[in-house]
Amino acid sequence: MTKRAYKYRFYPTFEQEQLLAQTFGCVRFVYNHILRWRTDEYYKNGNSVNYNAASKQLTELKKNPEYQWLNDVSSVPIQQSLRHQQTSFKNFWEGRAKYPTFKKRHAKQSATFASSAFKFKDGQIFIAKSKEPLSIRWSREPSSEPSSVTISKDRAGRYFVSMLCEFEAKAMPIRNKTVGIDLGLNDLFITSDGEKSGNPRYTKRYKQKLAYLQCQMSKKQEGSSNRAKAKLKVARLHAKIADCRMDATHKASRKLINENQVVCVESLNVKGMIKNPKLAKHIADANWGEFVRQLQYKAEWAERELVQIDRFFPSSKRCSGCGFVHESLPLSIREWECPECKTHHDRDINAALNIKTAGLAGLACGATGTGVAA
Structure with a gap:
């Protein structure tokens, strides 16, 4: 028995979209804030910070009246972001990855919900703070009930849910080849x-269209809604090439x-x-x-x-x-x-x-x- 992720696209309601936007923002803020604190502690004071110390720092952060809005979303995705950060540091210390970097607002956003922050009932997923199920486009049945759920939004504005499930691999018939x-x-x-x-050379196939869209985007004023629309078109084409x-x-x-x-x-x-x-x-x-x-x-x-x-x-x-x-x-x-x-x-x-x-x-x-x- 092993773990396998099943990824599906879903279409959130307006209320779910607002909740997820707030959750993504809180997860990103906490991740960046704790990363800055850990970096300063190490380079300025020479202190190596572990997960428990980072978790205590998060508790102090949520008690600060200035950051009371962190309590408006589920605490589980925020806590999970620290676990992901600890894994990033472990990979860095063992030479498998570079030093962890700050999360960007306009990059891919994600939040992980452990078993206490979601409910799988009658083939539907309910996340914390939301009463309606996610409108998932099921391409295939998951192998078991998920142990954790990760919701992500890519730069093209598409929402995905990834479910981590128990999976039993089956051996294929032996072939003499x-x-x-x-x-x-x-x-x-x-x-x-x-x-x-x-x-197939997909990058070359869409090269001219991509150059045209990037040219159109460069002509739009920085910070304008028209530039945001043009940027979304470029991101969608990049997503199509990647898919x-x-x-x-x-x-x-x-x-x-x-x-x-x-x-x-x-x-x-x-x-x-x-x-x-x-x-x-x-x-x-x-x-x-x-x-x-x-x-x-x-x-x-x-x-x-x-x-x-x-x-x-x-x-x-x-x-x-x-x-x-x-x-x-x-x-x-x-x-x-x-x-x-x-x-x-x-x-x-x-x-x-x-x-x-x-x-x-x-x-x-x-x-x-x-x-x-x-």
Whole structure:
């Protein structure tokens, strides 16, 4: 049994919209206020603040007559924001993330309601301080009653509810098929079977429309309602691009997991590669990091194997037939002939074949799940 989040879009009433706006504001204010206090305590006084001290500071803050409006909303989302902040600091201390940053008013807003702040009854969600249920568009049934609910509003003005539920994964039937995949830009992935996925390039597809809307927004006066409307149009187009990209990633990862018992992929340093100014936009649009992440958890749920090989393995420069390795093979060369065995190679298919061979070798040597083969 594991935890799984089910995300749905919902349409709040006017009263719910006002309540959520107030809740988002209180959560953001408390998060930023405590973050500033913790930072000052550490850098000015040398005191390291834990969660309990931050919680006591919140209690003192709510007693202040100047901030009595914090008591107008449920206290649970506010308290949960401190738990999220503590998790952010833990990730920072352990080197997994950067130092926590302040929440912005015009960025994505969210509030988490624990079990004491919401009610799940007859397939409907009721949140604290609201008598009406959320008008949710159910795309599928959740696997169980939610243990917590997170309500969010994106920059395009859309509301979503994410429910954390108990989920029992079911193993898929065993298939006698393995595949190696090479990630690319002309094609999002190329398989060792010679299949090329293509690349929809959603950012490029909507490039002209996005430039037009951004140009229109730049002509509007700062702070005006017309600029706010233009900004919303830009945000909606960005949301559409992101949704299209995520949909394509989900479909591709699901197809690979459904059809193969073992999937071998190269572990790429996406954060490092995206620093290249000439390729950054294309790499971000390819969604490599999210693609591999989805392969990982979907393989785990289906009880199938995902093997990641070392990023320094010369998959493109190595001949999949005889093992000859080129000293240098520029990206501009898409096809080449091995000087040893005279085999003609498609660069990407050859890389996928080498990835499959290395991945299966690593798996045979004891690497399981997301093992790494050198």
